Amino acid sequence: MAEELTNLLISEHHPMDSLLRQDRLPHIWCSGCGLGTVLTCFVSALQKLELDLNKVVIVSGIGCTGRAAGYLNLDGFHTTHGRAIPFATGLKLGNPELKVVVISGDGDLMAIGGNHFIHAARRNMDLTVLCVNNFNYGMTSGQVGPTTPTDARTSTSPYGNAEHPFNVPYLAAATGATYVARWTALHVRRLERSLIEAMNKRGFSLVEVISPCPTYYGRWNKMGDALEQMKQYHDHSIIRHRTDPAEADISLGGEIIVGRFVDEDKPTFCDLQREAVQ
Numbered sequence: 001m002a003e004e005l006t007n008l009l010i011s012e013h014h015p016m017d018s019l020l021r022q023d024r025l026p027h028i029w030c031s032g033c034g035l036g037t038v039l040t041c042f043v044s045a046l047q048k049l050e051l052d053l054n055k056v057v058i059v060s061g062i063g064c065t066g067r068a069a070g071y072l073n074l075d076g077f078h079t080t081h082g083r084a085i086p087f088a089t090g091l092k093l094g095n096p097e098l099k100v101v102v103i104s105g106d107g108d109l110m111a112i113g114g115n116h117f118i119h120a121a122r123r124n125m126d127l128t129v130l131c132v133n134n135f136n137y138g139m140t141s142g143q144v145g146p147t148t149p150t151d152a153r154t155s156t157s158p159y160g161n162a163e164h165p166f167n168v169p170y171l172a173a174a175t176g177a178t179y180v181a182r183w184t185a186l187h188v189r190r191l192e193r194s195l196i197e198a199m200n201k202r203g204f205s206l207v208e209v210i211s212p213c214p215t216y217y218g219r220w221n222k223m224g225d226a227l228e229q230m231k232q233y234h235d236h237s238i239i240r241h242r243t244d245p246a247e248a249d250i251s252l253g254g255e256i257i258v259g260r261f262v263d264e265d266k267p268t269f270c271d272l273q274r275e276a277v278q
Contacts, residue, residue, distance in 0.1 A: 015047075016040070016043045016044075016047075018073065019043045019046065019047070019053075019072060019073050019074065020043070020071060020072065020073055021070065021071055021072065021073050024070055024071050025071070027067070027071060028067070029064065029067070030138075030213075030214065030215045031214075031226060032212055032214040032215075032218075032225065032226020032227070032229070032230070033064070033134075033138075033211065033212065033213065033214070033215070033226075034132070034134070034184075034185025034186075034209070034210075034211030034212050034230070035064060035065060035067075035068070035132060035185075035211060037185045037186075037188060038065075038068075038130070038132055038185055038191070038209050038211060039068055039071065039072075040188075041188055041191045041192045041195060042068075042101075042103070042130065042195055043072070044192050045192050045193075045195035045196045045199065046199075048192075048196060049196055049199060049200070051099055051199075053074060054075075055097055055098050055099055056074050056075070056098070056099045056101070057074065057075045057076060057077070057088075057091055057098050057099070057100050057101070058072050058074050058075070058076040058077075058101050058102075058103055059076065059077045059079060059084045059085075059087050059088040059091070059100065059101070059102050059103075060076070060077070060078055060079065060084055060102065060103050060104050060108075061078075061079055061080070061081055061082055061083060061084040061104040061105070061108035061109070061113060062079075062080065062081040062082075062108055062139075063081075063104065063105040063107055063108045063137070063138070063139050064105060064132075064134070064138045064139045064213075065103060065104050065105035065108070065132040066078060066084075066103075066104055066105065066108060068103045069103060077091075081108060081112055081113075082108055082109075082111065082112030082113035082114075082116065083113065083116070084102045084104045084108065084109070084113060084116075085102055085109070085113060085116040085117055085120045085125075085127070085129070086116050088100045088101075088102045088120075088125075088127050089116075089120060089125050089127070092125060092126055092127060092270070093270070096126070096270050099128075099199065100126075100127050100128070101127070101128045101129075101130065101199065102127060102128070102129045102130065103130045103132075104129075104130075104131065104132075105131070105132050105133070105134065105138075106131060106132070106133040106134065106135070106145055106146065106147040106168070107136075107137045107145045107146070109129065109131050110131075110145070110146040110147055110166050110168065110171075111145060111146045114146065114166075117129070117171070117172075117175075118171065118175045119175075120204055121172055121175040121176045121177045121204045121206075122175050122176045123176075123204075123269040124176055124177075124178060124203045124204050124266060124267070124268050124269055125203075125204050125268070125269050126202055126203055126204070126268045126269070126270060127204055127205070128195075128198045128199050128201070128205045128206075128207070129172075129204070129205065129206045129207070130195070130198075130207050130209065131168055131206065131207070131208045131209070132208075132209045132211045133147050133168060133208055133209065133210055133211065134210075134211045134212065134213035134217060135147055135148050135149060135152065135165075135213065135217050136148055136154050136213060136216055136217045136220075138213045138215065138216055138217070141155050141216065142154050142155045142213070142215070142216025142217060142219075142220060143155055143156040144156045144157040144161050144163070146165060146166050147165045147166050147168060147250075148161045148163070148165055149161065149165055149250055149251050149252040149254075150162070150163070150164055150165065150251065150252065151251075151252045152217070152220075152221055152252045153220040153221055154216070154217065154220055155216065155220065158220075165249075165250070167245065167246070167248055167249050167250070168182070168206070168208045169181075169182050169206070169208055169245040169248050169261050169262075170245035170246050170248060170249075172204075172206040172245075172262075173245045173261060173262045174245075176204065177203070177204045177205065177206050177262060178201055178202070178203035178204060178205060178262070178263075178264050178265065178266060179197065179198050179201040179203070179204075179205035179206065179260075179262060179263050179264075180205075180206050180245060180260075180261045180262035180263075181194040181197070181198065181206070181207050181208070181259065181260045181261060181262075182207070182208040182209075182210065182248065182256075182257070182258050182259065182261070183207070183208075183209055183210070183258050183259075184209065184210040184211070184233045184234060184237055184256065184258060185209055185210065185211045185212065185230070185233075186230055186233060186234040186237075187234075187237070187258065190239075190258075191207070191209060194207050194260065195207055197260070197263070201263075202265070202268055203265075203266060203268045210233055210237075210250070210256055210258075212226060212229040212230050212233060214226040214229050221252065232253075233256060236253075236254065236255050236256050237255075237256045237257075237258045238255050238256070238257055238258070239258055239259045240257050240258075240259050241259040241260050241261075242259070242260070242261065243257060243259065243261060244261075245261045245262070248261065
């Protein structure tokens, strides 16, 4: 009885209760996965921004990260695989007053959704994209993906990946994003700050989060348990603000360049459309 009362009091007084769908909890992410931390950072950033939550919309695709939209007590769309950005684009064009945030994974955004990603950045659509990169398709047994480092092992590259991976910040910057940052799931304060900056930025903003996947990627690459994998990511991270994103490639076991790479102002797609019809 005492334990039940304690749990009730804790749940009733958690500062993030209002932004989480209690009926969907506890979440089903694996132990050691960084997604719970990323979601916490995002909710904390929202609270500090003090936005009108009736005008905030979360859009996600398919994958482990895509479940975030279902856990948030906000208007949201859990879209088909790879189509989070076109759904988000339609929402923004239909109601420019909305704050539209895409939360999805590297497989969803960079593979089947890659074409949508580069063109939304090129158009400078007023969207914030949070890409959680765990280097594999974690929801479907850890297959090789578009961000899997060369030589990394996965369930479909058991002898090592032979393909050069996408450098997500470089891709975003090269195609026109106005704000580009990368952190790991261990840089919680810096990640929260970047999310605030990204959501305050007009135009296409990207925050990439390097997140552990101990169940598949970590196990295939003999990175130890979840805590050991997280420690490796943290220890290998080097903060270099304003570095050229072209120099931020990630190799297996190598350094992970993190920081705020791009922060600039330019007209959004909606700005240019309004000018064109005047």
